[in-house]
Amino acid sequence: MQIGLSHVSFMYPEKTVLEDFSMALPKTGVVCLFGPSGCGKTTLLRLLAGLEHPQQGKVRCPGRVAVVFQEDRLLPWATARQNVAAVLHAPRREALREADAWLTRAGLAGSEGLQPEALSGGMRQRVSLCRALAFRPDVLLLDEPFHALDEKTREACVTMLQQGSQKLTLLVTHAQEEAHKLADVIYLLSGPPLRVEGRRTGLGGLRTIP
Numbered sequence: 001m002q003i004g005l006s007h008v009s010f011m012y013p014e015k016t017v018l019e020d021f022s023m024a025l026p027k028t029g030v031v032c033l034f035g036p037s038g039c040g041k042t043t044l045l046r047l048l049a050g051l052e053h054p055q056q057g058k059v060r061c062p063g064r065v066a067v068v069f070q071e072d073r074l075l076p077w078a079t080a081r082q083n084v085a086a087v088l089h090a091p092r093r094e095a096l097r098e099a100d101a102w103l104t105r106a107g108l109a110g111s112e113g114l115q116p117e118a119l120s121g122g123m124r125q126r127v128s129l130c131r132a133l134a135f136r137p138d139v140l141l142l143d144e145p146f147h148a149l150d151e152k153t154r155e156a157c158v159t160m161l162q163q164g165s166q167k168l169t170l171l172v173t174h175a176q177e178e179a180h181k182l183a184d185v186i187y188l189l190s191g192p193p194l195r196v197e198g199r200r201t202g203l204g205g206l207r208t209i210p
Helices: 041-049 080-085 092-105 121-134 151-163 176-182
Strands: 003-012 015-025 029-034 056-060 065-068 139-143 168-173 185-190 195-201
Touching: 003 041, 015 041, 015 056, 029 041, 029 176, 041 065, 041 139, 041 168, 065 121, 080 092, 080 121, 092 121, 092 151, 121 151, 168 176
Parallel strands: 029 168, 029 185, 065 139, 139 168
Antiparallel strands: 003 015, 003 056, 185 195
16 A cells, blocks of 8 residues: 555644645655654654544555654653664563664663663663664654764764664755665755655665665
């Protein structure tokens, strides 16, 4: 089934974010949505994730979907290890072991037992990324996931994404360099209401779109 939106309209009480908007996405690869803050990129991700529902039109995003938001959305009462293990369908001991392995890849060895309040913003974002990848989604939706990370940590997280099992990665950003470095295909957006102004090829991406 094709992933995307067909003639979708979505509005909040104070503004229209999407109006008769259509976009067909590939089944594999890294697609970047590049545009200014407030144009509707995050709303588009929320629609694909099923967290919002359009007033008109259809949204199709089959399979297992994971989202990493700008905010970490971690369980505040759980440790970093427990947050990642929560999405794993495995015996508890095995799930905790796998969670530790993901956290180590993210450079968080030694912090597995800390709760979110004891972690920096960048560390919480890495835990969120570990949790999303551990879920083994078909579609991974990323809303500016690297905004709180330094260059070295960002590179480590990109390597983690390369090791993930997702078929399609949809990355939202307004950082031009990040878009060109990571994406196979870049959609240039404006709005609201959200519009596609152009489409470009990135410099490589994490996967190759056939």
